Amino acid sequence: xxILLSITSLIFFSFYLIENKSYFSLNYIYxxxxxxxxxxxxxFITIFIMIISCKIISDKFSYRIKFTHxxxxxxxxxxxxxxxxxxxxxxxxxxxxxxxxxxxxxxGIAIVLEQSGVLIAGAILAGLAATLGFVEGASLRLPxxxxxxxxxxxxxxxxxxxxxxxxxxxxxGTLICALTCYLTVxxxxxxxxxxxxxxxxxxxxxxxxxxxxxxxxxxxxxxFVTPGAPAGLGLREISFFSLLSGAYPDSVxxxxxxxxxxxxxxxxxxxxxxxxxLSSLQGQP
Numbered sequence: 001x002x003i004l005l006s007i008t009s010l011i012f013f014s015f016y017l018i019e020n021k022s023y024f025s026l027n028y029i030y031x032x033x034x035x036x037x038x039x040x041x042x043x044f045i046t047i048f049i050m051i052i053s054c055k056i057i058s059d060k061f062s063y064r065i066k067f068t069h070x071x072x073x074x075x076x077x078x079x080x081x082x083x084x085x086x087x088x089x090x091x092x093x094x095x096x097x098x099x100x101x102x103x104x105x106x107x108g109i110a111i112v113l114e115q116s117g118v119l120i121a122g123a124i125l126a127g128l129a130a131t132l133g134f135v136e137g138a139s140l141r142l143p144x145x146x147x148x149x150x151x152x153x154x155x156x157x158x159x160x161x162x163x164x165x166x167x168x169x170x171x172x173g174t175l176i177c178a179l180t181c182y183l184t185v186x187x188x189x190x191x192x193x194x195x196x197x198x199x200x201x202x203x204x205x206x207x208x209x210x211x212x213x214x215x216x217x218x219x220x221x222x223x224f225v226t227p228g229a230p231a232g233l234g235l236r237e238i239s240f241f242s243l244l245s246g247a248y249p250d251s252v253x254x255x256x257x258x259x260x261x262x263x264x265x266x267x268x269x270x271x272x273x274x275x276x277x278l279s280s281l282q283g284q285p
Contacts, residue, residue, distance in 0.1 A: 075275030117178025129214030
């Protein structure tokens with residue numbers, strides 16, 4: 001289902017790009033390469049924050065894997081999110097973490113807790129955006145759906161932990177850690193998109209920034225919660241475009257949406273290369 005939605009959304013988004021292809025000449029892209037590089041730099045910061053989150057959570061589970069090793073685990077496995085199904089990166093992370101001494105059971109529970117933090121952070125920001133009036137219509141239901149998914153994930157985690165590892169007391173700290181990290185990640189991802197939109201439109205006002213940030217969070221969540229959509233491909237772009245349509249020229253929104261997808265693909269590819277290089281230098285455990 002998610003794959004079909006991704007393909008359909010990608011087709012529609014591609015049509016929009018083709019209709020506005022005059023705005024995407026090599027000269028046009030070259031003249032704006034600085035803002036793309038800045039967005040890439042911001043995206044890289046989010047990768048390291050997510051690695052820090054993994055490190056802190058594993059420490060709370062008493063599996064003290066080195067930061068360098070977590071960098072290898074995360075950067076290599078993260079590329080798996082582009083595989084249809086959108087879960088391969090989680091399996092890859094658990095498999096690699098096991099090589100560094102973290103049991104698959106503990107990794108599974110840690111991932112569920114981490115993703116609960118992601119969903120709760122997204123629900124908070126999406127709910128705030130809806131309350132402030134920056135998103136309308138069907139988007140108002142998204143925070144509720146995401147919040148319910150987070151509660152279910154957290155309930156499953158509590159059940160598993162209570163029966164298996166007997167470390168319920170660590171849940172609160174672990175969840176707060178994930179929530180804090182991913183609130184920061186959402187803020188930085190929003191900043192990367194604000195840079196792209198504002199630089200192209202010339203509008204650096206707070207209302208504009210909040211509108212772009214709201215669209216980013218909601219579109220990101222739509223791609224995230226859609227089962228099977230590889231990295232939210234197509235869904236995030238078409239949602240982002242729809243949410244901002246009318247507020248900015250189509251060419252600006254398209255450039256930002258396509259530009260940020262390029263940033264994430266290049267960023268994840270570079271992270272994978274760094275992870276593989278670090279793994280080769282340090283040797284497999």
